Amino acid sequence: MIDLRPFESLGRFDNDWLAARYHFSFAGYHDPRRSGVGPLLVWNDDTIEPQTGFDLHGHRDMEIITYVRKGAISHRDHLGNEGRTEAGDVQVMSAGKGIMHAEFNLESEPTQIYQIWIRPEVAGATPRWDARRFPKAERAGELVALASGRKGHEAALPINADAAVLGATLKRGQSVEHRLGADRQAYLVAALGTVTVTDAEGDSVTLGTRDGAVLRQTEGVTVTADEDAEIVIADVRA
Template sequence: MLYLRTAESRGHADHGWLDTHHTFSFADYYDPSFMGFRSLRVINDDWVAPRRGFGTHPHRDMEIITYVLDGQVEHRDSMGTHGVIGPGEVQRMTAGTGVRHSEQNTSDEPLRLLQIWILPERPGLEPSYEQKRFAPEERQGRFRLLASPDGREGAVTVHQDVALYGTLLGTGDEARFTLAPGRHAWLQVARGSGTFNGVRVKEGDGVAVSEEQALTLIAETPLEALLFDLA
């Protein structure tokens, strides 16, 4: 069973410096039908103006993943971590018992990123940070593991029964994935268009998957997407 969450149906807010679309309920956008999917709580598609960003603010008891599409974001936090994240890099921050951080676009170019929140396996985890780069050729034509509970295959470690995969497809290319019995999936199309098990998808669309095993994503135009394998 597949359910298409179209880009147009998402929540939207334009703050001038930040143009953002919310796949699930977030901040002032509330839809009781879209509070998340399984342990996946937030997917925000953020466009941040040059030399602007999110000032220092707190988080707790959340696994936060940042996936940059264009530009770069500078991260600083109360753990003393400082990092710059660009396209092809994945940042994971465990907020746990509490952390404060800022995210700034320090360049003269626009920044686009996907901000992802996942509910942790339990509250009160020790805050931590991780950042890794995945070269385009690693994701080309297949679903490449980016985050998992055990950090296998060089993925970042997320404290929940979730595996996150990324793919880059050229026109006409396809990527296949087999979902284990009893598992669920969410596909998020970052850019491009194609079909997902026969369902037409485009930039900003999401697809919830249950009671399916064989998944096939075919690109009609160059396509970038994330796939969440969820308990």
């Protein structure tokens, strides 16, 4: 089954420095039909104006993956971690038993990020932060694990969950397959371009830029680029 979530239908929050679009219920936006996908609880599409951002605040017991679409995001936390993550790269913060952090766009242009929250397998873990470069050329035409707690994804940033966030860039006409099975489900977003998603039963939907789709109750999907495209998938337990 493929459940399309058009960008225009997402929850929204706007102020003078942040334009946020919520794929799932978050903060003041609540839709009981969109309360996450299993342990995947949050997928926010944030545009942050230059020289602004999120002041120091806290999290606990959450795996927070930030995928930078445009610009860069600068991180600092109470553990002494500091870093700048650029477009195409990924950072992971395992909040564990508690972490205080701030995130700012210190660039001269708006920054666009996906912030993805996944519930960890065990509460109270040691908090940590890390970031890694994932050049788009290395994931051209195939899905690459960017952050994962699953076996076989040792090159990915580790998370404390039976889940994986994967990305791919596709030229027009290229396809990638992603297997799921009865015990898995996923959420897919077209970060750029237009793609057609076809499940194992032959049903298809088309996603435009920033659209999302829930993938469940299928053995897998094939994603075909109708134009040059970039996709991100979060694969979690059913």
